[in-house]
Structures are given as structure tokens and as C-alpha cells.
Amino acid sequence: MSEQNEKKTTHFGYQDVPVEEKVKRVADVFHSVAGKYDLMNDLMSGGIHRLWKRITIDQSGVRRGHKVLDIAGGTGDLTRKFARMVGSEGKVVLADINDSMLKVGRDKLLNSGVAGNVEYVQANAECLPFEDNTFDVITIAFGLRNVTDQNAAIASMLRVLKPGGKLMILEFSKTDNPALTKLYDFYSFNILPQMGKVIAGDADSYRYLAESIRKHPDQETLKGMMEQAGFVNCRYQNMTGGIVALHTGIKP
């Protein structure tokens, strides 16, 4: 086939870019927004992202002594809660591919007194640098969308989970209500980039955000990807009309 010789491309928002360029472009987005990330999340979601994360934590089943991996953990919202739940015998690893985000996260956690049972690792979700069968729970919140090879990431997360361990993917998804979809699209493509421009000085990064959400696999597709990788008991729960979905699966 002649396509074999063509350069492999993937999507960066609505643009097609070479596979290796997506990594760099996504990195640039997060280097750009790291300092304002928390503020923007609050403003953009009207604070609802806290509720989405709260529900994720409540359903995690994380207990004292557990090992938890928070991938693409960015500025550490989930890690902060997990660190308390696992106690001194447990461990939370906050991993992110982006060093700007990791450093903002570490500073924030240290400032709020989280230390001793949290480790920081710069890593790519597609090839995680951990032993097989290490973690009881893995979370990836608003991160999978930015990964170039999502199937590789899901397989890698399966590998490092303990048998019986749980993967939780919190991610933007597809709205099921036409009226909500219309409103949400207007907000995403008109208001959001303006907010990004005014507050973070960066409209392009927030335009990427809106576009990447639309390109992300919908609820059933992502569930199928998890099953394909070997997860069992895969299910999802829509939040806020499907703007966000929480997928969970268990390593057999």
C-alpha cells in the first residue's frame, strides 16, 4: 500500500499534525497555561470541575496503605486528597509528561502541607516507567485526551495496575442533549478562547482545549478501547449531561 510511505499524522484539535509534533504542541499548551491552570479551571467550569473530581475520589475505593498513580495529575488536585486517604503506609505517585505542570503541582502540594507519601515523576502515559502490578488505583483526569497513542496508554496503565486494581478515566465526553450541546458549543468556541485570551493571555491553547474535546472518543468508544486492552467490568457514568464522563475498569 502506498500509504505506508506517508508520514503518520494525528489530530491536534482540528488540525492534522505529524505524530511527533502533537507531543510538542501539547507540551507548549501546558507550559503556557501551567501558572494559571487552577484559576482557569475554576472560571471555565464555574467550579464544577471540583465536583467531578470529588465524585472520582469518592468512587476510587482508595484506602490506607494503597499505592495510587495519578497520571497527568497536573497541579495535584486528586493527589492531595489521595495522599490523605492512603496515609503514611501508602504512596501516591504524581506523574505528568510536562515539567511545568509537575513543578506547579509540587509547589502547591508542599505549600498545603502534603509531603512524605507523595512522589513526583515526569513520565509519558504511553510507556510508564513502573514495575508491573504496582498500583491499586490509577487515575487520569483530563489527561487521556492529550495523549497521542491512547491505546498504548491504556495498555501501559493495565500493565502497572495490580490484578484487581482499578483504572479511572475522568475526561470530557459527548453531551447527549441537543439543547445542551448547542449551548456548550457556543460556550466552547466563542466564550472560552476569549476567557483564555483575557485571563491567561493565550486564546490558542483554549481553542485547542475545545477542539480536542470534540475529537476525543465518545463514551461507548472509550469503553470499548478499555475492554479491548483487557480491562473487565468497564463502565462509565456521565456527569453534567455528558460534558464529562468517568470511565472505570478493573484489571483481571
Place this chain on the structure above:
Amino acid sequence: MDPKLLDILVCPVSKAPLEWNKEKNELICRASGLAYPIRDDIPVMLESEARTLTSEERLKESQ
């Protein structure tokens, strides 16, 4: 970096265990011949950021 992290950390390429070279502040994988930097106390476990060990280093590391 907490040395206990080495209990669970492996080379993302070979999945083999790592050795901490404190002098150079790198995590060394003999299997893949890669050295991962530790920057600001954070191990950078990305193949794209790793240094390839020289043949002398590989000999020395394997002794």
C-alpha cells in the same frame, strides 16, 4: 528524590530496574543503555530526554 522510589521505578524502554548514579544525578539502565536525568529532584523518565551511555560507561556500569 526518595531512594524508595527505585523500588517501583523502571526504565520505560526496557522495563528493567535502574541504578542511581548520585555523582551525575542520573538513573541508569544497563539493559537499554540509557541514563535518565533527575532535574529539580524529579526523575525525568522520558526516552526523548535520556542520554545514551558511552561504551566506556556501559563497561563500567556492568562491572
